[in-house]
Amino acid sequence: ISQLPGWSMRPDGSIVIATGNDDALGVYTCTPYNSYGTAGQSQPTRVLLKDPPAFTVRPKEEYFQEVGRELVIPCAARGDPPPTVTWLKVGSAGKSSAQVDGNGSLIFHPLIKEQHGVWECTATNQVASVSTNTSVHVLGTSPHAVTNVSVLPLLLAANISWEPGFDGGYFQRFSVWYTPLVKHPPRVHRDWVSLSVPVGAQHLLVENLQPDVSYQFSVLAQNKLGSGPFSQIVTSVPRGFPVTTVPPEPPAMTMSIFLSPPQALTANETVRGVLLQWEPPAQFSVALSGYGLELRQDKGSWEVLDRSIPSTNTQVLVPGLIKDAFYEFRLVAFAGSYISDPSNTVNVSTAGMEVYPSRTQLPELLPQPVLAGVIGGICFLSVAVIFSTMAACIMNRRRAARIQKRRQDPPLVFSP
Numbered sequence: 001i002s003q004l005p006g007w008s009m010r011p012d013g014s015i016v017i018a019t020g021n022d023d024a025l026g027v028y029t030c031t032p033y034n035s036y037g038t039a040g041q042s043q044p045t046r047v048l049l050k051d052p053p054a055f056t057v058r059p060k061e062e063y064f065q066e067v068g069r070e071l072v073i074p075c076a077a078r079g080d081p082p083p084t085v086t087w088l089k090v091g092s093a094g095k096s097s098a099q100v101d102g103n104g105s106l107i108f109h110p111l112i113k114e115q116h117g118v119w120e121c122t123a124t125n126q127v128a129s130v131s132t133n134t135s136v137h138v139l140g141t142s143p144h145a146v147t148n149v150s151v152l153p154l155l156l157a158a159n160i161s162w163e164p165g166f167d168g169g170y171f172q173r174f175s176v177w178y179t180p181l182v183k184h185p186p187r188v189h190r191d192w193v194s195l196s197v198p199v200g201a202q203h204l205l206v207e208n209l210q211p212d213v214s215y216q217f218s219v220l221a222q223n224k225l226g227s228g229p230f231s232q233i234v235t236s237v238p239r240g241f242p243v244t245t246v247p248p249e250p251p252a253m254t255m256s257i258f259l260s261p262p263q264a265l266t267a268n269e270t271v272r273g274v275l276l277q278w279e280p281p282a283q284f285s286v287a288l289s290g291y292g293l294e295l296r297q298d299k300g301s302w303e304v305l306d307r308s309i310p311s312t313n314t315q316v317l318v319p320g321l322i323k324d325a326f327y328e329f330r331l332v333a334f335a336g337s338y339i340s341d342p343s344n345t346v347n348v349s350t351a352g353m354e355v356y357p358s359r360t361q362l363p364e365l366l367p368q369p370v371l372a373g374v375i376g377g378i379c380f381l382s383v384a385v386i387f388s389t390m391a392a393c394i395m396n397r398r399r400a401a402r403i404q405k406r407r408q409d410p411p412l413v414f415s416p
Helices: 370-410
Strands: 008-011 015-017 024-029 045-047 055-057 062-066 071-072 077-080 084-089 107-108 117-124 129-139 145-152 157-162 172-180 193-196 203-206 213-222 233-236 255-257 263-270 273-279 290-297 303-309 315-318 324-333 345-348
Touching: 055 129, 062 071, 071 129, 145 213, 145 233, 157 172, 157 213, 172 203, 263 324, 263 345, 273 324, 290 315, 303 315
Parallel strands: 062 129
Antiparallel strands: 008 015, 024 045, 055 077, 071 107, 084 117, 117 129, 145 157, 157 203, 172 193, 172 213, 213 233, 233 255, 263 273, 273 315, 290 303, 290 324, 324 345
8 A cells, every 4th residue: 555656544444545546446355453363354345436526518607688588597517427407596595486407507487586696506416516606687677675784873863874786787776764763653654754865875874863762774776667675674773962970872783673575465456446455474573553555657656555554454445547557556564663675566457447536536627727727817806806896885985975065065156
């Protein structure tokens, strides 16, 4: 053994072969012995050489493809025995909807927004496993949620920073949303205040906050196709002015609140309008207090339609839709003062539907400028009639007084 380079024997009798090659092939036996002799050799064992997996085709570092299109990412490997090629999305716990063909290629058909991210190709056999990564960028979608939201508490202010998510292939802008947390709020749902972020910035200073009051912060990304999901909600307490008579305040604590969105939102046409149905959130840390319904028309901006849906409801009827229009609906859940991410979006087209206006909506018989002009004209005519009547009364009184005075004066006598 000492004559073979890289071969050695351990004190326990094991043979160590530093580099496996054809010299190591063969049948081996082990014979133990001491001063009294030996009991014989061991059963023979055969040494075989096997090759670990090695990639013959690697995927590119990045792939860009439009949503709804097909994308094929190749990945192939060789080895002895032949390796098995598998694909996994990094950071995803569930099973992917993508497919792998017989050559080890990853197939997206069609490509959806949720498949955006880093994918890992792994080749495995009895000897070893090797992996390689690639990034898939799905274009033509709304923005992805921002990540790593942090809040730095300052004096009566807070500095919010984040890392942008993928923009969906379009320019994206951000807004910071915040609301105070009060132990006994005057109403069930408080309004969130939103602040626009300057173009290109990834942080924002929120000023004029109340000291010693907890605030919730979240960041929303938007592009030309709509809004992405709200970021993770972060709670922080701004610092107040220091007071020498009391101990200094402990460092502000941040906490993460998890409230999953409503599930399985569906839309069905009825004779009275569109019926939306859903299932409650799967997980929430405090009791649900209600739901909020949002809609947008013809790819416009999202608007709040109803923010006071009771938590016991799992359906709501939406009347008063405009005929031959395209609507999108989504739902958020409220738990105390917390708000969830939006649910899945459902699309409703009123083309060909028998849609009747809601009784709560005023019929738009006249455009607002015309209606304002008509009302102004009526008011002007009313004032003119009043002034005319008063002037006529005054003139009549003066005329009556002159006639009365003439009757009382004696007649004038002229002498020649």
